[in-house]
Structures are given as C-alpha cells and as structure tokens.
Amino acid sequence: MTEYNDKQLEILKAAEILFASEGFDGTSIRSIAKAAKVNIAMISYYFGSKEKMLEALIIYRTSxxxxxxxxxxxxxxxxxxxxxxxxxxxxxxxxxxxxxxxxxxxxxxxxxxxxxxxxxxxxxxxxxxxxxxxxxxxxxxxxxxxxxxxxxxxxxxxxxxxxxxxxxxxxxxxxxxxxxxxxxxxxxxxxxxxxxxxxxxxxxxxx
Structure with a gap:
C-alpha cells in the first residue's frame, strides 16, 4: 500500500469530498487547499497537479x-x-x-x-x-x-x-x-x- 503522511491524507480526503460534491472540473486547487487548511504550494509539492491528486486518491482507496x-x-x-x-x-x-x-x-x-x-x-x-x-x-x-x-x-x-x-x-x-x-x-x-x-x-x- 502506498504510504502517505498525515498532511497528504488530509489533502486527499478534502479533495475526495469536494470532487464528489462539486465535480472534478468544479473543484479548484484553491478550494482543496482551503478545506485541508494548507497552502497551495504544499499541494503542488506533494501531488504536482489536480489530475495526479485524483490518481493518488484512487490508489489510496483501493490499494x-x-x-x-x-x-x-x-x-x-x-x-x-x-x-x-x-x-x-x-x-x-x-x-x-x-x-x-x-x-x-x-x-x-x-x-x-x-x-x-x-x-x-x-x-x-x-x-x-x-x-x-x-x-x-x-x-x-x-x-x-x-x-x-x-x-x-x-x-x-x-x-x-x-x-x-x-x-x-x-x-x-x-x-x-x-x-x-x-x-x-x-x-x-x-x-x-x-x-x-x-x-x-x-x-x-x-x-
């Protein structure tokens, strides 16, 4: 199973809720950062892009x-x-x-x-x-x-x-x-x- 630290997990779980309620296209990196209480730079550092974050979320939930x-x-x-x-x-x-x-x-x-x-x-x-x-x-x-x-x-x-x-x-x-x-x-x-x-x-x- 892919290992994520606590901050990465907070970001993924915030993204999951927003993707499900607002849709992938309707969710911004800024809104994910706000929900996870982190800055945008941290999301970019950990995941690189919104698409990569979605891929990480899928692997995390199924691995x-x-x-x-x-x-x-x-x-x-x-x-x-x-x-x-x-x-x-x-x-x-x-x-x-x-x-x-x-x-x-x-x-x-x-x-x-x-x-x-x-x-x-x-x-x-x-x-x-x-x-x-x-x-x-x-x-x-x-x-x-x-x-x-x-x-x-x-x-x-x-x-x-x-x-x-x-x-x-x-x-x-x-x-x-x-x-x-x-x-x-x-x-x-x-x-x-x-x-x-x-x-x-x-x-x-x-x-």
Missing part, C-alpha cells in the same frame, strides 16, 4: 484490498464461507468509499481527461488474482462449478450495490425507508443477503 483478500484466503474457512467474507468486504468498502467510487465512475465513463491508470489497473489485477485463488480453491474441492466466469463475479457484486445506491430515492420510497440508519441497515442485511444468494447460485452446483 489495501489485496491485503484484505489475502487475509481471507488464508483463514481456516470453507470456500463458501470465504466467499461470504469476500462479499462482506466488497460491500463494506464500496459503501465506506462511495464518494471515491462516484468520482471514479464519472471519470472513467466520461473520458474527459487522460489519466495514468496503470497503477490502478495493476491493483485491480492483483485483487482479481487473489479473488480467483479463493474461487479456484472451491473448484478444486468440487464445491464450486468449473464453468463459472470468475471475472464477472466482482462486477455482479458491485453492480447490484452501486445500482441500489444510485437509485436511493426510488428505493427509499418503494421500501418505506425514512432514515439514513434504516437505509444502511437494509444494505447490511437484506441487500447483502440477496447478493450472497445470487453469487452462491452462480458458483454452487445445482441440486
């Missing part, structure tokens, strides 16, 4: 996923239990870092600027390798099907959660959810259970 996946893979759990832990990890991280995912989705979908995403791609590749290792373990034990498209499992998990989040007003009205606490509880319970059932249905042999 420790591999470590978490490795921990799960080494735990004394059945493959099915490890998949449950994987899903819990994906959901908790996306929910915790929803601002960053909102920014990332916008930047990758609009392609308005050229960003050096090699470091981010490398992190995603490493995460997929760790994820694949866990699924392979279940396949070797005859628990999971051999014909599973492993590459599509993470986007199936994330896509369901992101769709729920992006349509929050509809689901709040439809489900009678009236508070932030109730909304988060629904994600942690009903939605998580649904995603686990969906992934298990894809992985496990039909009876």
């Amino acid at each position: 420790d996923m591999r470590m978490q996946l490795d921990i799960i893979s080494k735990e004394d759990l059945t493959p099915s239990e490890k998949v449950d832990r994987l899903i819990d990890l994906y959901i908790s991280r996306i929910n915790k870092n929803k601002c960053m995912y909102q920014i990332l989705h916008f930047e990758l979908s609009t392609k308005k600027r050229i960003m050096d995403m090699k470091a981010f791609t490398d992190v995603k590749r490493q995460n997929m390798e760790a994820f694949t290792k866990i699924i392979n373990e279940g396949q070797e034990q005859g628990i999971f099907r051999k014909d599973v498209n492993i590459n599509l499992i993470p986007p199936t998990i994330m896509g369901t959660l992101v769709h729920f989040q992006m349509n929050r007003p509809f689901f709040e009205a439809h489900l009678g959810i009236s508070t932030d606490e109730a909304y988060e509880n629904y994600i942690e319970n009903e939605l998580t259970i649904h995603i686990k059932q969906t992934i298990k249905a894809l992985l496990v042999h039909e009876n």
